[in-house]
Amino acid sequence: xxxxxxxxxxxxxxxxxxxxxxxxxxxxxxxxxxxxxxxxxxxxxxxxxxxxxxxxxxxxxxxxxxxxxxxxxxxxxxxxxxxxxxxxxxxxxxxxxxxxxxxxxxxxxxxxxxxxxxxxxxxxxxx
Numbered sequence: 001x002x003x004x005x006x007x008x009x010x011x012x013x014x015x016x017x018x019x020x021x022x023x024x025x026x027x028x029x030x031x032x033x034x035x036x037x038x039x040x041x042x043x044x045x046x047x048x049x050x051x052x053x054x055x056x057x058x059x060x061x062x063x064x065x066x067x068x069x070x071x072x073x074x075x076x077x078x079x080x081x082x083x084x085x086x087x088x089x090x091x092x093x094x095x096x097x098x099x100x101x102x103x104x105x106x107x108x109x110x111x112x113x114x115x116x117x118x119x120x121x122x123x124x125x126x127x
Contacts (some may be wrong), residue, residue, distance in 0.1 A: 013065060013091075016070035018084060022112060024055045030111025031055040031093065031104070032086045033065070050075040098127050 004019050017023035021039060027033045043052025050072035057065045073079040095101055095115045109115050122126055 011013060012066055013063070014066040014068050014073065016073040016084075017067050020053060020055060020067060020069050020071060026111045026113060027055070027057060027065070027067065027107070030108040032107070034060075045072060045075065048075060084093055 024038060028035050034056055038055050040052030045051030055067040059065055071081055074085055076079055105119055119127055
């Protein structure tokens with residue numbers, strides 16, 4: 001009997017957000033990620049079924065970063081909405097120089113990001 005082995009990969013990373021418009025502005029205007037904006041608004045949800053409004057960004061190698069309202073993501077998962085926390089995950093954006101880091105941080109802050117730690121050298125040699 002042949003055994004099928006799936007090639008491991010991640011195609012879509014979905015972030016639950018409190019405010020879809022504000023998150024769109026941050027990722028599009030602050031980080032410069034290209035998008036067509038909020039799509040699938042024609043799919044209306046209700047108390048138990050999620051709506052469709054979502055924002056997607058196509059990244060390298062076809063990976064998609066999606067932004068979806070936290071309330072709708074919880075409905076989709078069949079789970080209660082949990083408390084929001086920015087300490088449970090981290091997304092990184094690699095650039096070539098410290099100057100690019102500084103520029104990106106200023107751009108993100110101008111787009112509404114809360115800077116919790118200004119760029120600095122870390123013990124593991126990451127700025």
